[in-house]
Amino acid sequence: MFPGYVTIFKDKGEFVHLYFYPGLDNFNNFYYRDLDLTNCQVSYNEIDNEDGSKEYVFDNKNIIRIVCKLIDNKGKLHIKELTV
Numbered sequence: 764m765f766p767g768y769v770t771i772f773k774d775k776g777e778f779v780h781l782y783f784y785p786g787l788d789n790f791n792n793f794y795y796r797d798l799d800l801t802n803c804q805v806s807y808n809e810i811d812n813e814d815g816s817k818e819y820v821f822d823n824k825n826i827i828r829i830v831c832k833l834i835d836n837k838g839k840l841h842i843k844e845l846t847v
Contacts, residue, residue, distance in 0.1 A: 764794075766794065768784055769784075769798070770782050771829055771847055780820050782818050783795075783797075783798050783818075784815070785816070795835055798831060827846065830844050
């Protein structure tokens with residue numbers, strides 16, 4: 764098992780990045796389902812990485828907090844509040 768996680772950070776250009784790794788359970792299935800950003804009111808670029816992780820780079824440099832709703836592969840909701 765390798766736990767999934769989500770984090771945010773700012774790059775040198777002050778752009779906010781949301782990095783999401785879904786993790787792996789004991790059966791090598793992703794632990795978290797993908798993030799749903801359909802209600803996000805800020806434009807962003809999405810980068811898909813080979814390991815299944817994703818990075819979202821937001822165009823708004825003024826973001827200071829993001830609340831993520833993650834659903835694991837058993838349907839349980841996990842809420843993470845992240846602050847830059």
